[in-house]
Amino acid sequence: MSYSRDALISLLQRHDIGPTHQRLEIAQVLFSRGEHLAAEQILALVNEHRAETSKATVYNTLNLFRDRGLIREVIVDPKRVFYDPNTQPHHHLYNVDSGEITDIPADDLVVSGLPELPPDMVTTGVDIIVRMRARQP
Amino acid sequence: MSYSRDALISLLQRHDIGPTHQRLEIAQVLFSRGEHLAAEQILALVNEHRAETSKATVYNTLNLFRDRGLIREVIVDPKRVFYDPNTQPHHHLYNVDSGEITDIPADDLVVSGLPELPPDMVTTGVDIIVRMRARQP
């Protein structure tokens, strides 16, 4: 999917995020690609043609987007956080050889038998990660 | 559970790991506590009374134990890897406020509807992480 500049502006505004140039560039990379990207990849993609932003702004912006519920983090690789433009409930298939992450829709997936939480606790998410690698040839 | 020195030695030997002093100390911390610990916590616990080992050896040893299937990694916190002495299939409840990790037995838990993998791929594990936090008071 390709997002127009106006669509991105109203997306940010709906999340109470001022639509600055840098934030729009970062949002464009995340939402037009629809992939799971790490901060350094996002920095490289945004700056691919001309220098548009800095490392500090990329990290600040990703944390802001995450706090405002525009994106979410995917914790599968101890070396870096991946950012996911899809905040709908879904799960992940992780190729440990290539580092590639693909989505598993939550629809056709049922988990039963999860324990009850302590009464003063609330779930912030259930993440299922299926790790796979190439079969030994 | 408390492990005798002899029990630890044969545990390491069954995994083709030479039972050196440092490795036994590290194994003792992991297996006698049965908790999910990060490398720096393990280093501090092993050296609690007298200096027994170094940072490099703790990291080397944890990687060796993991490669030999004696322990496994738990990836829930982007800041550090936790090491789990329980390699049986099971899942994790993660308190995002305190950082505490507790086990969810795999027995009473059923997941259905997982997608098929590409034919040349094999699963190396299915990890379910339930993240929870204190309800807003």
Next chain:
DNA sequence: TGGCGAATTAGACAAAGTCCAGGTATTAAC
């Protein structure tokens, strides 16, 4: 045009983890 709060930035800093080269332990042979 000037002023003000919000945003951006370079670069210093921090923390987790890896790497390397030299030192130490263990064992085996002599």
Next chain:
DNA sequence: GTTAATACCTGGACTTTGTCTAATTCGCCA
């Protein structure tokens, strides 16, 4: 006992990911 081979350990330099700070710049509006 000494020597030698090998495995193991270690201090400290290094790398990577991410955060912080102080200074600058931007965007807006009076």
